[in-house]
Amino acid sequence: MKVVKFGGTSLANGAQLEKVIRIMQADSSRQVMVVSAPGKRFSNDQKVTDLMLSFAKIVLAGAEDSHIIQTIVNRYLEIAHYFKIETTELKLTLNKKLIALKQQHYPNFDYLYAAFIGHGEYLNAMVITQILNHIGCHARFMSPKALGLQTTGSPLAATLDPRSYQQMAWLTLDPQEIIVVPGFFAYDDQGYMTTFKRGGSDITGAILSHGLKPTLYENFTDVSSIFIASPKIVSHPMPINHLTYREMRELAYAGFSVLSDEAIVPVIQDSIPIQIKNTNAPDADGTLIVPQRTNDLSLLPITGIASDTRFAALYTHRYLLNSEIGFTLKLLNILYRHHISYEHMPTGIDDLSIIFDKQLSSPAQFAAMRADIARELHPDILEWYDDYAVIMVVGEGMANNPHIINDILTPLSQNNIKISMINQGASRISVMLGLPVNQAQLAVQTIYYHFFGQ
Numbered sequence: 159m160k161v162v163k164f165g166g167t168s169l170a171n172g173a174q175l176e177k178v179i180r181i182m183q184a185d186s187s188r189q190v191m192v193v194s195a196p197g198k199r200f201s202n203d204q205k206v207t208d209l210m211l212s213f214a215k216i217v218l219a220g221a222e223d224s225h226i227i228q229t230i231v232n233r234y235l236e237i238a239h240y241f242k243i244e245t246t247e248l249k250l251t252l253n254k255k256l257i258a259l260k261q262q263h264y265p266n267f268d269y270l271y272a273a274f275i276g277h278g279e280y281l282n283a284m285v286i287t288q289i290l291n292h293i294g295c296h297a298r299f300m301s302p303k304a305l306g307l308q309t310t311g312s313p314l315a316a317t318l319d320p321r322s323y324q325q326m327a328w329l330t331l332d333p334q335e336i337i338v339v340p341g342f343f344a345y346d347d348q349g350y351m352t353t354f355k356r357g358g359s360d361i362t363g364a365i366l367s368h369g370l371k372p373t374l375y376e377n378f379t380d381v382s383s384i385f386i387a388s389p390k391i392v393s394h395p396m397p398i399n400h401l402t403y404r405e406m407r408e409l410a411y412a413g414f415s416v417l418s419d420e421a422i423v424p425v426i427q428d429s430i431p432i433q434i435k436n437t438n439a440p441d442a443d444g445t446l447i448v449p450q451r452t453n454d455l456s457l458l459p460i461t462g463i464a465s466d467t468r469f470a471a472l473y474t475h476r477y478l479l480n481s482e483i484g485f486t487l488k489l490l491n492i493l494y495r496h497h498i499s500y501e502h503m504p505t506g507i508d509d510l511s512i513i514f515d516k517q518l519s520s521p522a523q524f525a526a527m528r529a530d531i532a533r534e535l536h537p538d539i540l541e542w543y544d545d546y547a548v549i550m551v552v553g554e555g556m557a558n559n560p561h562i563i564n565d566i567l568t569p570l571s572q573n574n575i576k577i578s579m580i581n582q583g584a585s586r587i588s589v590m591l592g593l594p595v596n597q598a599q600l601a602v603q604t605i606y607y608h609f610f611g612q
């Protein structure tokens with residue numbers, strides 16, 4: 159049995175969904191289908207999730223919402239029309255569901271946003287199930303609630319309660335039937351809809367894989383493989399045939415958006431391979447993500463170079479910081495008080511930097527935190543870098559290569575790229591670099607061309 163996830167680009171319109179259905183029909187072991195909300199149909203189009211987010215903002219502003227509701231409903235109707243479905247009833251249902259979202263009670267705004275954006279997937283799974291049955295392909299919609307997926311944590315970046323897996327173990331699959339599961343959202347213990355972080359349908363696919371133990375978790379997207387660097391940064395980068403879980407996790411964390419970094423953890427325990435495949439070229443081999451690579455690591459200086467610009471950095475300097483007992487504790491207490499998590503904290507003798515993910519806290523939270531640090535800890539220097547990028551150079555082969563840091567840094571310095579932080583992970587399979595956002599692309603290109611040529 160295989161769990162198969164289709165991303166938003168694979169479900170953007172009727173023609174894309176037709177390809178998806180052909181993929182499902184081509185292999186009877188593809189029994190569980192996880193779907194995202196319809197993605198972009200063309201480059202400056204809007205994903206349905208982003209339309210839902212606009213809808214939520216319009217509702218919160220008390221503004222006129224009939225136009226956005228119509229735009230969202232039309233995205234689904236366009237898909238249904240492609241399959242020649244009679245849409246009068248569907249149109250009514252979609253409108254009703256969207257209007258009902260405005261009338262529900264939410265404990266706070268984050269829950270409201272979660273319910274609105276989660277409905278992109280909910281409605282898509284509902285429509286896709288109807289289309290599959292309409293064309294004679296036996297399908298059943300299955301809500302995350304029916305599967306027992308219960309979350310904890312914040313409503314827009316929820317994590318799965320591990321007890322959820324008990325209920326999933328009872329699910330029996332009918333080989334004649336496709337189960338359609340909406341990705342990205344689940345429910346908390348109060349029954350409120352919550353979402354995983356953005357891109358989280360990959361996480362649903364991974365959770366179902368851990369729960370249902372398929373032989374393979376196939377993840378269909380719009381590229382034929384994962385490349386050594388993002389094709390948005392390097393033109394025609396080389397493909398990666400095999401990646402290990404830990405390589406993928408580090409690369410996904412730092413910008414390989416093709417798979418969510420949180421989609422690795424659930425499959426590790428059972429060693430379920432993840433195969434990235436292209437909906438537009440399903441016969442291409444894709445990239446296989448596995449526990450260990452069997453090919454000769456010494457041939458590969460590095461496996462991938464990722465970069466992400468979602469970070470900010472705080473630099474503090476105070477003489478004798480290394481000998482002051484409790485300094486870091488006080489600092490972390492301030493973060494705790496402001497409900498701020500941090501990503502990395504490289505330290506020197508008299509200096510300490512903290513790197514934050516800007517998506518996880520608001521500018522107001524960061525400003526209040528900085529004010530408290532200045533007032534309570536009196537650093538000699540306190541600087542804030544709002545546009546901070548992290549580059550992750552990753553490869554299992556790096557652990558045995560004593561020259562690797564030099565090989566990465568030399569071409570960067572030759573190109574006048576100033577690195578403000580270097581951190582070699584304890585696993586020694588990655589080197590993390592911190593630098594200003596406006597240098598990040600050039601840095602990735604420079605490292606890529608140095609190792610792999612133009």
Ligand SMILES: Nc1ncnc2c1ncn2[C@@H]1O[C@H](COP(=O)(O)OP(=O)(O)O)[C@@H](O)[C@H]1O
Binds near residue numbers: 194379386
């Ligand atoms: N190293 C990489 N290899 C392949 N694709 C990458 C890489 N880094 C970023 N991407 C981007 O990830 C995109 C696919 O992810 P995403 O847009 O989330 O797809 P989906 O809609 O299928 O979930 C690709 O179109 C590509 O631009």
Ligand SMILES: N[C@@H](CC(=O)OP(=O)(O)O)C(=O)O
Binds near residue numbers: 167341355
């Ligand atoms: N639709 C959600 C979840 C997701 O996984 O989407 P996609 O498969 O398009 O990356 C989002 O946009 O975040």
